[in-house]
Amino acid sequence: MKKKTVSESNRDAWNQALKYHQKARNNSLQIGFKNPKFTTLNRDCDEILINKIKNIGLSVKTIAQMPCNNGRELLSLMQFGVKEAIGFDISDIAISEARELAEISKLNVKFERVDILEIDDKYNSYFDFIYISEGSLQWFPDLNDYFAVVSRLLKKKGKLLIFEIHPFAYFFENGFDIEKGNFEKLTSYFEKSPYNYKDGLDYVGGVEYEAKECYWFMHKISDIINAILQNDIEIQEFDEYNMEMANNDSIKFLDKFPLSYIIVGQKK
Numbered sequence: 382m383k384k385k386t387v388s389e390s391n392r393d394a395w396n397q398a399l400k401y402h403q404k405a406r407n408n409s410l411q412i413g414f415k416n417p418k419f420t421t422l423n424r425d426c427d428e429i430l431i432n433k434i435k436n437i438g439l440s441v442k443t444i445a446q447m448p449c450n451n452g453r454e455l456l457s458l459m460q461f462g463v464k465e466a467i468g469f470d471i472s473d474i475a476i477s478e479a480r481e482l483a484e485i486s487k488l489n490v491k492f493e494r495v496d497i498l499e500i501d502d503k504y505n506s507y508f509d510f511i512y513i514s515e516g517s518l519q520w521f522p523d524l525n526d527y528f529a530v531v532s533r534l535l536k537k538k539g540k541l542l543i544f545e546i547h548p549f550a551y552f553f554e555n556g557f558d559i560e561k562g563n564f565e566k567l568t569s570y571f572e573k574s575p576y577n578y579k580d581g582l583d584y585v586g587g588v589e590y591e592a593k594e595c596y597w598f599m600h601k602i603s604d605i606i607n608a609i610l611q612n613d614i615e616i617q618e619f620d621e622y623n624m625e626m627a628n629n630d631s632i633k634f635l636d637k638f639p640l641s642y643i644i645v646g647q648k649k
């Protein structure tokens with residue numbers, strides 16, 4: 382399958398999903414970001430993230446998020462004294478909402494609608510810090526291509542922080558019902574072919590709809606680590622947590638599995 386087909390299908394699918402997210406959020410972000418100190422990083426699991434960010438220190442730094450969706454996390458990160466921020470995402474609807482929120486907040490954040498794999502060379506060695514958060518990596522068929530862009534955009538000694546859903550949490554994407562113990566429904570950790578969310582991507586409002594075709598890829602922890610290391614980024618911290626970030630009710634109580642992880646890296 383062509384990489385362009387994957388990106389463009391995912392763009393359409395995310396444009397469709399964003400309308401459901403916006404309906405469910407009912408302008409709460411537009412109201413919230415009237416206060417530039419508003420944050421969406423206030424879930425229980427964000428405490429660990431915030432401590433890591435404080436340790437790295439974002440004061441007067443130039444930062445990016447890729448992909449950034451509607452920019453709410455990047456706008457929230459501005460509270461750490463960031464000088465300039467740019468969010469990249471392929472969804473037209475996400476970027477137009479992100480620009481609206483930036484305008485409302487008056488924070489120095491810009492947003493670009495672009496396929497991450499095609500970010501312009503003018504951003505080479507531009508960023509002190511790149512943030513990647515939950516639900517980002519699995520849209521990219523080849524993580525080597527993805528981390529080559531991350532590495533290209535980071536300054537020498539620039540930092541990378543990934544706060545992601547653990548691949549183990551994706552075992553349960555096929556509607557695993559723990560009470561019935563239907564293990565045959567688990568997605569394989571080693572699955573290579575893409576997965577399609579037929580019921581849609583409305584993890585905000587929980588509405589099921591006939592979703593446009595999208596492509597999502599299972600990446601093993603070793604795939605993620607190897608792709609980072611092969612792109613001139615040193616891994617300085619790797620931690621696994623049982624915190625659930627995926628809004629997946631069927632796995633909320635599975636605290637025996639790693640469900641999220643943080644990687645901190647530094648460009649050599």
Ligand SMILES: C[S@@+](CC[C@H](N)C(=O)[O-])C[C@H]1O[C@@H](n2cnc3c(N)ncnc32)[C@H](O)[C@@H]1O
Pocket residue numbers: 388391392395448449450451469470471472475495496497498514515516517520521
């Ligand atoms: C779950 S969000 C991740 C960001 C954030 N953590 C969030 O939850 O909103 C996934 C985002 O990936 C974006 N995306 C998917 N493929 C992309 C690509 N090739 N280039 C840029 N953005 C992409 C989608 O548009 C979507 O906004």
